Each structure stands twice: as C-alpha cells, then as structure tokens.
Amino acid sequence: MxxxxxxxxxxxxxxxxxxxxxDLTRSAAxxxxxxxxATIGKQTLREMFRSDPARFDKFSLRLDGLLLDYSKNLxxxxxxxxxxxxxxxxxxxxxxxRMYDGxxxxxxxxxAVLHTALRAPRGSRITVDGRDVVPDVHRVLDQMxxxxxxxxxxxxxxxxxxxxxxxxxxxxxxxALGPLMVSEALKPYGSAQLAVHFVSNVDATxxxxxxxxxxxxxxxxxxxxxxxxxxxxxxxxxxxxAWLVDRLKSEEAVxxxxxxxxxxxxxxxxxxxxxxxxxxxxxxxxxxxxxWSSIGLxxxxxxxxxxxxxxxxxxxxMDRHFREAPLERNLPAIMGMLGIWYADFFGAASxxxxxxDQYLQYFPAxxxxxxxxxxxKRVNREGQExxxxxxxxxxxxxxxxxxxxxxxxxxxxxxxxxxxxxxxVISHNPMGEHHAMLLANCFAQTEALxxxxxxxxxxxxxxxxxxxxxxxxxxxxxxxFPGNRPTNTLLFERLDPRxxxxxxxxxxxxxxxxxxxxxxxxxxxWGVELGKQLAGKLLPExxxxxPLSSHDASTNGLIKHYLAVSGK
Ligand code: G6Q
Numbered sequence: 001m002x003x004x005x006x007x008x009x010x011x012x013x014x015x016x017x018x019x020x021x022x023d024l025t026r027s028a029a030x031x032x033x034x035x036x037x038a039t040i041g042k043q044t045l046r047e048m049f050r051s052d053p054a055r056f057d058k059f060s061l062r063l064d065g066l067l068l069d070y071s072k073n074l075x076x077x078x079x080x081x082x083x084x085x086x087x088x089x090x091x092x093x094x095x096x097x098r099m100y101d102g103x104x105x106x107x108x109x110x111x112a113v114l115h116t117a118l119r120a121p122r123g124s125r126i127t128v129d130g131r132d133v134v135p136d137v138h139r140v141l142d143q144m145x146x147x148x149x150x151x152x153x154x155x156x157x158x159x160x161x162x163x164x165x166x167x168x169x170x171x172x173x174x175x176a177l178g179p180l181m182v183s184e185a186l187k188p189y190g191s192a193q194l195a196v197h198f199v200s201n202v203d204a205t206x207x208x209x210x211x212x213x214x215x216x217x218x219x220x221x222x223x224x225x226x227x228x229x230x231x232x233x234x235x236x237x238x239x240x241x242a243w244l245v246d247r248l249k250s251e252e253a254v255x256x257x258x259x260x261x262x263x264x265x266x267x268x269x270x271x272x273x274x275x276x277x278x279x280x281x282x283x284x285x286x287x288x289x290x291x292w293s294s295i296g297l298x299x300x301x302x303x304x305x306x307x308x309x310x311x312x313x314x315x316x317x318m319d320r321h322f323r324e325a326p327l328e329r330n331l332p333a334i335m336g337m338l339g340i341w342y343a344d345f346f347g348a349a350s351x352x353x354x355x356x357d358q359y360l361q362y363f364p365a366x367x368x369x370x371x372x373x374x375x376x377k378r379v380n381r382e383g384q385e386x387x388x389x390x391x392x393x394x395x396x397x398x399x400x401x402x403x404x405x406x407x408x409x410x411x412x413x414x415x416x417x418x419x420x421x422x423x424x425v426i427s428h429n430p431m432g433e434h435h436a437m438l439l440a441n442c443f444a445q446t447e448a449l450x451x452x453x454x455x456x457x458x459x460x461x462x463x464x465x466x467x468x469x470x471x472x473x474x475x476x477x478x479x480x481f482p483g484n485r486p487t488n489t490l491l492f493e494r495l496d497p498r499x500x501x502x503x504x505x506x507x508x509x510x511x512x513x514x515x516x517x518x519x520x521x522x523x524x525x526w527g528v529e530l531g532k533q534l535a536g537k538l539l540p541e542x543x544x545x546x547p548l549s550s551h552d553a554s555t556n557g558l559i560k561h562y563l564a565v566s567g568k
Contacts, residue, residue: 022380022387024519029086036082037345040074044484045450048076061331063321065493066502068331072450073338073418073486074346083337084327087517092333095516096323102128102284106523107381112284113523115508116319118292119312119501128284140280140294145305147259147277148297151220152191152304159253164220165194168210169298170236171224172200173528174287175261177369179224179298181362182291182311185500188359188428189303196302199240202232207239216247216257223260224295226287228267231535237271261294286523288369289508307497314501322509332506335488336513342418342486343389352410353396356423356442359495363422364396367507374511374522381519390518392418400441411449411481418486421446422503426494442489452483544568 024030049055049071059071059080075083098105102112114133117126122138150156154163169179180198183190190196197210211219221244223237244257259277260268268278279294291299292312300308318332327333342348351371353364375391396402399421410417423442427435453461458479462472492499515522540546541559548559562568 022384022519024090024380025387027086027089029082029089033079033082033086033341033345036079040076040079041346043074043076045072045074045486046452046483049450061329061334063331064317064502065499066331066506067489067491068335069489069491070334070338072446073341073488074484075338075341079341080328080334080337083341084333086340087327087333087337087513090517090519092327092513092516096512099512100126100319100323102126102133106286106521108521108524108526111523113286113289114282114284115286115289115292116316118285119316119319119505121316128282133282133284136280136282137293141305141309143279144294144297144300144308147279148300148305148308151301152194157256158217158220159248159250159256160217162217163193165218166197166214167194167220167222167298167301168197168199168214168240169222169224170199170207170233170240171222171261171295172230172232173369173373174290175224175226175230175233175295176200177288177362177366178291179296181366182296182299182500182504183302184362185359185495186299186303186307186311186497188495189307189497191302191304194302196298198298199236200232202235204239207236207243211240211243216244216253219244219257220301221258222298223258223262223268223271223273224297225261226263226281226283226285226290226295228260228262228264228271231532234271241272259297261297287525288373291504303497310497311501314498314503315505316501317498318502318505318509322505332509333513335506336510336517338418338486338488339392339510339514340517342416343392346416347389348392348416348418349389350393350395350415350417352402352417352419353394354399354402354419354421354445355396356399356421356438357495358398359428360422361398364394366504367396368394370507371511373525373528375515375518375520376527377520377522379520381521386518386520388518390520391514399445400438403441403445407445410485416485418488419449420488420490422490422492424492424495428495446487446489448481448483449485449487450483452481452485453479455480542568 055071056069058077060067060069099113100116102114104110104112106113112128114126114128117133118137120126120134120137122134124134125132126134147156151164157163169176176198183196199206199210221240223233225233241254241258244253245251254272255274258273259279260271260273261279261281262268263281263283265278269275279297281290281293281295285293292315296308322330322332339351353367355363371394372391377390378386380386410419421442423439455476458476459472462475462479467475492503511522541548542562544563548556551559
C-alpha cells in the first residue's frame with residue numbers, strides 16, 4: 001500500500017495490485033460485509049419470512065406514533081450486526097455527539113452543523129465558539145410568533161390598510177423546498193384566510209403566473225436567502241418589488257409588504273427591507289437543513305406558530321432518539337445503514353421514496369435535495385477520492401399514481417431499487433373506502449415486491465385462465481416477477497405537525513449516518529456553488545454586454561444561436 005496524489009490533487013491509496021483502496025474499503029468491517037453479501041445474495045426474502053415467523057417483530061421499530069417495518073429488507077440478524085459494526089468502526093456515536101455539541105464538523109467550510117439547536121427547547125444550552133445559541137434561536141422564534149400572529153389576526157396589514165391574504169416566498173433550493181414541502185404536507189392545519197405561494201425559478205413564468213391572480217394590496221412577499229446574493233432570488237425579489245410599487249404607486253409600500261430571512265443583514269437593508277421585518281438565522285444552519293429556522297416563516301404564517309412549534313417538537317423527539325437510542329434500536333442508524341448496504345454491497349444506484357399520502361407530494365423532491373446535495377460527493381473528509389459508492393439517486397412520486405407508471409421497472413426491471421413506502425394510518429379526509437383502498441395498495445405493493453411471482457405460480461395462474469401449451473409457455477417469462485425487492489415501510493398515525501417533524505428529522509439523521517460511515521462531509525455543496533458562479537460569468541455575454549469569450553464550440557454555438565434568434 002502506498003499513498004500518492006492523483007492528477008486532480010486528491011490523495012489516494014494504491015494496493016499491491018495497483019488498485020486504489022481507501023481505509024474504509026480495506027477495513028475489517030467492510031470486508032466482512034462483502035463476504036457476507038455473497039451468502040445473503042443467494043437467499044430470498046420469501047425464504048427468510050418462511051423460516052422465521054418472528055421476522056416482523058425482530059425487524060421493526062416503534063417511536064411514538066411511528067412504526068418502521070424494515071423486515072422486507074435483504075438482511076438477517078447477522079447482516080445488521082455487521083452493518084452496525086461498520087457504523088461503530090466509523091465512530092458514529094462520537095460523531096453524533098460532536099454534531100450536537102456544536103463542533104465545526106463541516107470541515108471544508110469551517111462551520112458547526114446545528115439544525116438540532118433550532119428545535120432545542122428553551123433553557124437548553126448549546127455553544128458555538130463559546131456562545132450559547134439557544135437564546136438566539138428562541139429570540140427569532142419569538143419574533144416569528146409576533147409577526148405571524150400579527151399577520152394572521154390582521155393587526156399587521158398592508159400599505160393600504162387591508163389584511164394580508166397571500167404570502168409569496170421568494171427563495172430557491174434550501175430556502176424554498178422545505179417551506180414548500182411542509183406547507184403542502186400540513187395543509188389541513190393551514191389558514192383558510194391566507195394562501196402561501198412559492199416562487200423559486202428565475203424563469204419569469206414562475207413569478208408572472210404566481211402574481212397574475214394576486215392583489216398587491218393584500219400580498220406579503222418574503223425574500224428568503226441565507227446569503228442574499230443568490231442571483232435567481234434577487235432577480236425575482238427585484239421584479240416582485242417593481243410589481244408592487246407599480247401597482248400600489250408607492251415606494252413606501254415596500255416596507256410593509258416585504259420581509260426577509262437571511263444571515264446577511266447588510267444586503268437586506270440595501271434591498272430596502274425594514275429592519276423589523278428581517279428574520280435572522282446563522283451560518284451553522286445549512287440551507288437544506290433550514291426549514292426549522294426563520295426559513296420556516298411562511299409555514300408559521302400558514303399553520304400558525306403553535307403548530308410550527310409542534311413541528312419543531314417532533315424533530316426534537318427524533319433528535320433525542322437519535323442521540324440516546326442504542327444503534328440496534330435507532331431508526332436513523334438502521335435506515336442509514338440499510339441504504340449503505342444496498343448502495344455499496346448490491347450496487348443499487350437509486351432509492352425510491354413512495355408516499356401513500358397526497359399531502360406528502362413534495363416529500364420526494366425535498367429528500368432529493370437533502371440526500372443528494374448532502375452526500376453526493378466523491379472525495380472523503382481527508383480529500384481522498386473514494387473507491388465506493390456514495391449517495392444513491394433519490395426519486396419518487398406519491399402512490400398510487402406511481403403504480404400506474406414507473407413501478408413496472410421496480411417490479412421487473414434489471415435494477416435493484418430499494419424503496420421507502422410512507423403512509424398514515426388515519427386520513428385527514430375520511431371519505432368512503434378511499435383510505436382503505438390506498439393502504440391496500442401500499443401493503444400489496446411491498447408484499448408483491450418482496451414475494452414476486454415464481455414460474456410455477458405464473459404458470460398456474462395462466463392455466464386457470466384457460467391458457468395451455470405453447471401459448472402459455474410463450475407468455476410465461478413475461479408473467480414472472482423475481483421479487484426480492486427490498487422495501488421499508490414507515491407508518492404513522494396521522495400526518496400532523498409533530499409527526500412531520502419526526503419524519504423529516506429521521507431522514508436528516510439518516511443522511512448524517514451515511515455521511516459519517518462513508519467518511520464524507522455532508523454539509524458542504526461545492527457543486528451548487530459552481531452553478532452560482534457559472535451563470536454569473538456567462539450572463540453578460542448573453543446580454544451582449546461582453547464579446548463572446550472563448551467557450552468550447554458547443555457553448556459558443558448555443559450562445560450565437562440564442563443571440564441570432566432573439567435578435568440581441
Ligand atoms: C442548500 C444549498 C442551496 C441553497 C440555495 C439558496 O443547502 O446550499 O440549495 O439553499 O442555493 O441559497 P441562499 O439561501 O443563500 O439564497
């Protein structure tokens with residue numbers, strides 16, 4: 001084994017056969033899992049359930065109203081033991097403590113990672129650089145309460161004295177997806193007097209279509225941007241401001257119709273937002289982990305601060321569980337390790353998120369950012385290129401719609417796609433047999449994915465339909481389902497604010513587990529930063545303000561085509 005640098009400047013270890021190997025893949029725990037996979041790979045879930053009737057009891061966990069059934073996974077007690085050995089080898093429990101204690105574990109940005117402090121109860125103590133941040137958190141929560149109460153009860157009004165009826169959040173990425181997903185998920189708790197809208201895309205269509213039906217006199221804009229330098233958000237904010245000033249014929253109207261959420265106070269005041277309407281958060285809150293901070297203001301306005309605090313309390317309950325429960329009974333640890341099991345030992349490239357709850361329609365999109373932006377990395381914490389798979393692609397849609405489109409591939413495609421099924425036991429909309437039908441679909445799918453349909457079963461089914469001989473044999477291969485497709489099922493009593501807080505925190509911590517074990521920094525996002533630089537560089541050329549510089553032939557060709565067709 002020798003250490004050297006690759007052409008990209010990454011440190012790499014090379015084994016005696018010339019293959020690059022990291023400490024992780026050389027480690028005893030990793031190697032043991034690799035050996036074990038060869039035996040598990042030969043077993044089927046069907047057999048595992050047949051030989052162990054207590055499998056559900058062994059491989060399910062409960063926390064408050066939440067049930068995680070992970071028994072339909074390609075695991076035995078030995079697999080879990082080996083997976084948790086890997087987690088312990090990575091010192092997971094120490095890392096959890098380091099995160100909760102405010103250590104600067106986001107190495108490449110030199111920052112603490114303290115979304116857990118955002119839901120810490122009043123009176124607890126968490127320090128960053130010697131400063132207790134909990135009083136700061138609660139000061140901003142109190143400010144959010146005053147503001148959201150005022151808007152909701154009509155004491156805070158627009159420039160012409162009318163109460164607000166619409167809130168438009170202008171922000172993108174971490175400053176949009178969280179509040180959007182949560183507002184949709186908690187619609188049953190939403191105000192009937194106030195609607196929330198989300199504008200994120202710099203495509204003017206987003207803002208134009210949103211403002212089309214809005215009355216400027218009753219519209220409140222919230223500009224959400226941690227840095228307050230994000231091009232898309234500032235462009236949308238400027239255009240929204242122009243729309244308001246033009247319609248109300250008053251520059252002063254901006255003071256009562258605009259609020260901002262940012263860590264950059266200089267920039268918010270430069271934009272003209274009244275200091276009382278600026279809500280702070282801190283650099284130890286990552287964008288995709290920020291829905292618990294003032295970034296959640298649109299949610300608080302919509303569902304009220306009491307409900308928002310229930311959302312925080314649910315997350316705090318999960319924080320405590322994550323920190324205190326032994327790994328064997330720890331939901332985020334188990335879910336995180338199962339993900340690594342499939343990504344790294346079965347070569348699974350994607351992970352489907354399938355909520356059987358219409359209110360969770362944006363949950364897959366939210367997790368896409370949370371997981372892929374956090375762990376979609378290719379070098380470890382020491383700057384070495386990794387020799388193992390990191391984040392799987394996350395995707396999904398609410399059931400049962402997905403069943404009528406892409407489930408085909410999960411059942412019969414050539415790829416192994418582990419999937420999470422999420423469903424409420426009690427619906428917010430009890431209507432006839434709908435909910436029983438919904439859950440029947442959910443349970444039937446995980447069962448079918450697990451069992452599959454053998455050649456013998458398919459043959460018997462075709463025979464029962466009156467088919468035989470060559471016609472039956474010709475159809476048979478298409479009717480066989482290999483099964484053995486792993487799934488988790490998360491059942492919760494009802495999708496209320498507390499439960500949603502628990503669910504989101506569960507996935508946040510799952511991401512953390514995977515980051516620690518895979519030895520990557522889950523809290524930076526240089527790929528996103530790159531996008532921010534690139535568009536800024538190219539814009540003057542599209543505006544014809546700068547001569548076309550030397551891009552590659554394709555990019556030059558596209559720019560020239562745009563300039564020619566648009567007549568710029
Ligand atoms: C999140 C990312 C990214 C970020 C947006 C918006 O973790 O860093 O999605 O939230 O780029 O950034 P601002 O909030 O700074 O506008």
